Amino acid sequence: MMEKPPIEPPRLPKDVTRHVGYVLKRAQAALRGAMDGVLRQHGLTVPQYATLELLALSPGMSNADLARATFVTRQSGNVVLRGLQEAGLIARPAVADHGRARPAHLTEEGRTRLAAVQAAVYAVERRMVEAIPPERVAALLADLDRMAAALEE
Template identity: 70%
Template sequence: MTDGPTDHPTPTGDVTERLGYRLKRAAAALRGAMDRALREHGLTVPQYACLELLDQQPGLSNAELARGTFVTRQSMNVVLRGLQEAGLITRAATTDHGRALPAHLTEDGHRRLAAARSAVYAIDQRMTDAVPPERIAALLADLDRMAEAHGG
């Protein structure tokens, strides 16, 4: 007996019928739509996600923002530097405790977020409208269980 990948039966031989493939296809479509919409506002998806989090929870650190936006801390450093150079966030040069430098939206950051938000929410609404309303709660619960199955 071998432990090769073909030793495990699959529900279908067509990879495009697999749940993971379909989930990745939907995520790629969402990301593409968001990339196009946010480009008009001079933002990337990670930058937008960072602005949204800072609007909801001002003062988050690099590590907290990285976790919340699903990027590495190193990538978040680049995102924050870009947002700071664009005048959309401020970060203290030093902090009283620890190494975390809390970030806050500037007035320009609030304005840019508000302008981009309607485009992103419209994309989310199109995706939501594609699912029958009576199935939304179950779908959301299923997605949460899938993420939790892999430690997410």
């Protein structure tokens, strides 16, 4: 049986604006800018909105879990949680039942605010995704997951 020759790594374009990382960052920056615009109208930031979405999906998450899931430091996550709590959008116990974690939950006002903003945020994502053929969305998501996993190893 013949051995296959090694696969050569792809050659990067000389123009950095055509590198995958650059284009990916440009898309992320455009998404963030569009989300900032719609969230500002609802008095929320992207980390606050992401926290509300995650707590709707998984009530009781800790600050550390939320910080990891929203891509901020624990310190920044704590600032986000305090702001949401002061706004009446989440509730956390004053003291932890055990350890240091104080599980967070959406309040009724938090659920209402999240519902009010979701349509606007989802419209931003829909506008972005509609720029590519529908049959390529699943492959794009799978490729992005693989790229993230390759860098997390």
